[in-house]
Amino acid sequence: MTKINIDGKELDVPAEYTLLQACEEAGAEVPRFCYHERLSIAGNCRMCLVEVKGGPPKPTASCAMAVRDLRPGPNGEAPVVLTNSPMARKARAGVMEFLLINHPLDCPICDQGGECDLQDQAMAYGVDSSRYHENKRAVEDKYLGPLVKTSMNRCIHCTRCVRFTAEVAGTGDMGAIGRGEDMEITTYLETAMGSELQGNVADLCPVGALLPKPQSFRARPWELAKTQSIDVMDALGSNIRVDSRGREVIRILPRVNDAVNEEWISDKTRQIVDGLKTQRLDRPYLRKNGRLTPVSWNEAFAAIAAKVKAASPGKIGAIAGDLASVEDMFALQSLMQALGSPNLDCRQDGSRLDPKYGRASYLFNATVAGIDEADSLLIVGSNPRKEAPVLNARIRKRWLRGDFAVGLIGQQADLTYSYKYMGAGPDSLDPQTCKPPEGSKKPMLILGAGALARPDGAAVLARALEVAKAAGAITPEWNGFCVLHTAASRVGGLDLGFVPGEGGLDATAMAKGGVDVLFNLGADEIDIAPGAFVIYQGTHGDRGAHRADVILPGAAYVEKSGTYVNTEGRVQMADRASFPPGDAREDWAVLRALSDVLGKRLPFDTLNALRAALYKAHPHFAALDLIQKGSLGDIPAGSPDKTAFVNAIDDFYLTNPIARASAVMAECSALAKGRVAQAAE
Amino acid sequence: MTVRRLAEKQPASFEFTAENKAWAEKEIAKYPQGRQASAVIPLLWRAQAQNDYWVTKPAIEKIAEMLGMPYIRVLEIATFYSMFNLEPVGRHFIQLCGTTPCELRGANAIKDVCRSRIGDQRHVTPDGNFSWLEVECLGACCNAPMVQINDDYYEDLTPENFNKLLDDLAAGRPVQKGSQVGRISSEPEPAKGDTLLDPALYDGSVVGAWRKRFDESMAAAAAAEKK
Numbered sequence: 001m002t003k004i005n006i007d008g009k010e011l012d013v014p015a016e017y018t019l020l021q022a023c024e025e026a027g028a029e030v031p032r033f034c035y036h037e038r039l040s041i042a043g044n045c046r047m048c049l050v051e052v053k054g055g056p057p058k059p060t061a062s063c064a065m066a067v068r069d070l071r072p073g074p075n076g077e078a079p080v081v082l083t084n085s086p087m088a089r090k091a092r093a094g095v096m097e098f099l100l101i102n103h104p105l106d107c108p109i110c111d112q113g114g115e116c117d118l119q120d121q122a123m124a125y126g127v128d129s130s131r132y133h134e135n136k137r138a139v140e141d142k143y144l145g146p147l148v149k150t151s152m153n154r155c156i157h158c159t160r161c162v163r164f165t166a167e168v169a170g171t172g173d174m175g176a177i178g179r180g181e182d183m184e185i186t187t188y189l190e191t192a193m194g195s196e197l198q199g200n201v202a203d204l205c206p207v208g209a210l211l212p213k214p215q216s217f218r219a220r221p222w223e224l225a226k227t228q229s230i231d232v233m234d235a236l237g238s239n240i241r242v243d244s245r246g247r248e249v250i251r252i253l254p255r256v257n258d259a260v261n262e263e264w265i266s267d268k269t270r271q272i273v274d275g276l277k278t279q280r281l282d283r284p285y286l287r288k289n290g291r292l293t294p295v296s297w298n299e300a301f302a303a304i305a306a307k308v309k310a311a312s313p314g315k316i317g318a319i320a321g322d323l324a325s326v327e328d329m330f331a332l333q334s335l336m337q338a339l340g341s342p343n344l345d346c347r348q349d350g351s352r353l354d355p356k357y358g359r360a361s362y363l364f365n366a367t368v369a370g371i372d373e374a375d376s377l378l379i380v381g382s383n384p385r386k387e388a389p390v391l392n393a394r395i396r397k398r399w400l401r402g403d404f405a406v407g408l409i410g411q412q413a414d415l416t417y418s419y420k421y422m423g424a425g426p427d428s429l430d431p432q433t434c435k436p437p438e439g440s441k442k443p444m445l446i447l448g449a450g451a452l453a454r455p456d457g458a459a460v461l462a463r464a465l466e467v468a469k470a471a472g473a474i475t476p477e478w479n480g481f482c483v484l485h486t487a488a489s490r491v492g493g494l495d496l497g498f499v500p501g502e503g504g505l506d507a508t509a510m511a512k513g514g515v516d517v518l519f520n521l522g523a524d525e526i527d528i529a530p531g532a533f534v535i536y537q538g539t540h541g542d543r544g545a546h547r548a549d550v551i552l553p554g555a556a557y558v559e560k561s562g563t564y565v566n567t568e569g570r571v572q573m574a575d576r577a578s579f580p581p582g583d584a585r586e587d588w589a590v591l592r593a594l595s596d597v598l599g600k601r602l603p604f605d606t607l608n609a610l611r612a613a614l615y616k617a618h619p620h621f622a623a624l625d626l627i628q629k630g631s632l633g634d635i636p637a638g639s640p641d642k643t644a645f646v647n648a649i650d651d652f653y654l655t656n657p658i659a660r661a662s663a664v665m666a667e668c669s670a671l672a673k674g675r676v677a678q679a680a681e
Numbered sequence: 682m683t684v685r686r687l688a689e690k691q692p693a694s695f696e697f698t699a700e701n702k703a704w705a706e707k708e709i710a711k712y713p714q715g716r717q718a719s720a721v722i723p724l725l726w727r728a729q730a731q732n733d734y735w736v737t738k739p740a741i742e743k744i745a746e747m748l749g750m751p752y753i754r755v756l757e758i759a760t761f762y763s764m765f766n767l768e769p770v771g772r773h774f775i776q777l778c779g780t781t782p783c784e785l786r787g788a789n790a791i792k793d794v795c796r797s798r799i800g801d802q803r804h805v806t807p808d809g810n811f812s813w814l815e816v817e818c819l820g821a822c823c824n825a826p827m828v829q830i831n832d833d834y835y836e837d838l839t840p841e842n843f844n845k846l847l848d849d850l851a852a853g854r855p856v857q858k859g860s861q862v863g864r865i866s867s868e869p870e871p872a873k874g875d876t877l878l879d880p881a882l883y884d885g886s887v888v889g890a891w892r893k894r895f896d897e898s899m900a901a902a903a904a905a906e907k908k
Binding site for chain 1: 683684685687738750751752753754756757760761
């Protein structure tokens with residue numbers, strides 16, 4: 001720790017801190033454009049100039065000067081930093097004047113207006129008139145893909161976007177060509193960016209040069225109601241903020257949570273917005289003479305009641321989809337229990353994970369933040385870049401720090417970091433050959449959902465645990481055995497025990513015709529054979545709705561308050577940002593109303609009552625934002641067959657019904673497919 | 682400087698010759714593992730020399746692949762340095778210095794010669810012999826005005842000797858590199874004789890003349906104060 005005096009306040013800070021970090025510690029605000037705490041230091045905007053005594057006798061860029069670089073005074077006084085002295089203020093005003101020389105005065109038509117760093121700081125440091133009488137610089141706008149719109153006249157060359165794509169995203173899409181006044185930010189010959197995290201560059205841009213394309217000219221930031229929510233596009237449970245105007249969701253932005261998503265979100269999380277408005281189920285439907293016909297809630301319920309009463313409890317089943325909240329699944333589980341059916345499953349992909357193997361057998365035990373501590377990694381049957389791009393960025397961050405051996409068993413892919421390829425199938429998963437490097441204290445093993453969703457999934461799980469144990473990944477202090485789920489609802493469902501009871505059928509058996517009446521709670525990734533009477537409760541007219549005999553319209557994840565448990569086992573609650581369209585209702589309420597008609601009234605009338613019952617049955621759901629560590633049960637050892645692992649996700653952009661309804665995601669998917677075809681040539 | 686972009690017409694492919702490839706591999710091996718990108722400027726330079734003094738898109742991509750860099754990183758470098766030509770140039774590519782010392786010594790007249798004989802900048806004559814570009818200081822200010830043609834400097838130019846130089850180059854006749862007025866490197870011009878032996882340098886009338894002026898003005902001031 002080193003002493004430093006900031007604006008007359010003396011404090012102790014670590015010597016490796018930059019002056020800017022020290023100033024923040026002291027509570028002094030320093031303006032900045034190019035500096036970003038999660039990116040490397042560029043030091044090129046010069047906005048963070050401060051006056052120092054004990055350093056160079058000129059204004060100093062505080063982001064690029066370390067505390068240890070300053071000398072103490074003649075009598076050992078701490079070095080002095082002045083953030084608000086006349087010299088610092090004048091220097092910043094000068095920098096601002098230079099920045100504004102070429103910046104257009106188009107704030108009234110700029111989407112960044114109202115949340116623009118340059119606008120805000122010009123209020124503090126700008127002069128009221130210009131001394132510049134030459135022509136302003138004009139720059140051609142660039143095409144960067146379907147997600148980011150450019151207005152390059154506004155660019156101030158902070159290079160945050162270039163550093164983000166090079167460092168965090170790892171694709172190196174963007175760069176600065178030319179030099180001096182002719183410097184331009186672009187991609188290689190204006191090709192679309194290839195990262196799944198590219199939307200973040202629009203957040204990083206401190207001015208209005210890079211903007212989210214789908215949201216252009218849609219809303220002003222001050223018109224939007226901001227709701228804290230949780231993302232369900234993957235199992236990471238990224239913390240998001242949903243901005244809505246009236247009933248319409250305008251955009252989705254990340255929230256900072258260092259334990260989960262830092263401050264990034266994937267493009268699917270961000271640009272799913274238009275999918276929330278198209279293909280929506282907004283009223284109940286009933287299949288009459290082979291055609292789905294709009295009906296009233298009562299008629300739909302009556303049709304269900306007739307079928308349910310005619311079926312024996314063993315012939316009724318329920319499958320929960322990937323986007324269901326814990327509350328919805330709890331309501332459906334309670335209903336199935338009341339009906340006396342053991343046929344329940346939340347694993348529509350056929351995953352062999354089971355709560356009876358212990359909670360630690362299906363969690364990302366090391367936690368996302370634990371990736372930073374790990375010192376070697378084996379990925380089995382997974383492509384984290386597609387299954388959880390933000391988590392993949394975290395792995396890359398760890399890899400960039402060095403001394404991090406990554407091995408991969410499964411399908412080869414560009415993960416944005418280098419790895420040793422160790423085989424394609426379970427036969428490569430051998431405790432002898434999969435040893436981490438000598439001296440690895442915290443090895444980690446990521447087991448993908450694809451490796452478990454196969455008939456020998458339980459044997460793969462047992463083998464992977466064996467490998468992890470042999471590698472020393474499971475000790476009392478460190479558990480490096482990590483299951484990477486792809487479905488947001490999965491851990492919540494397994495925690496609830498939403499799996500077949502004694503003698504019950506699993507999702508695959510139910511879909512193949514094992515039941516006469518099937519409740520389908522938003523499971524769209526499973527083919528249901530003809531025959532059964534299917535009640536589809538969901539949000540979008542997707543595969544599940546096409547197969548349905550009754551459709552009960554539900555609420556999408558931004559339209560209800562719900563609990564989600566992410567792949568680490570972290571319980572997080574999302575608030576409601578908007579309302580379901582038309583007659584659609586929150587799913588637990590639909591199930592509650594239906595239970596009344598079926599004569600099995602569920603014992604809760606409000607969401608709070610439901611939660612009280614839920615917390616009574618499963619107390620850990622009440623511990624929001626926390627992870628309850630799990631234990632490991634007995635897993636029968638088997639021998640997995642030799643079939644190669646197939647990743648759970650093939651097309652990152654089209655993994656769920658909301659994404660498939662989104663035109664933006666369809667465009668991204670087509671572009672990504674084109675890139676793959678081009679690379680194969 | 683203007684905005685520099687890749688030429689519109691690009692060849693289909695680029696491949697180093699066997700000799701250059703061996704040279705490039707030696708160059709890359711100079712850098713430690715993981716730092717191969719350091720070889721990007723030498724490789725671009727050699728690619729340009731091999732390809733009639735301009736860098737093509739396939740060459741940029743080839744070099745990026747050789748060094749394991751994203752394409753944009755190599756493009757950044759190729760567009761940053763004006764020594765990389767991004768479009769075809771003449772057989773004799775004239776880089777004309779237009780910075781202050783050359784301009785004071787008559788670079789504008791040389792520029793006029795270029796304009797009348799060749800045409801606008803970055804334009805190749807129909808016979809493919811010449812193209813020209815105004816560049817910043819090339820560091821031969823003592824012999825201003827000067828141009829660089831391909832790899833060589835031609836100095837002490839006048840419109841007459843520059844015209845003759847271009848005639849000779851076009852006809853393929855041998856030409857004098859360096860100064861066109863016969864001096865060696867930047868020695869004093871022959872007409873002026875041995876400058877350093879000029880007696881005026883040593884009698885106090887040129888060097889140190891300020892001291893005499895200073896003494897005189899001090900004396901005048903002292904006299905004025907006495908009165």
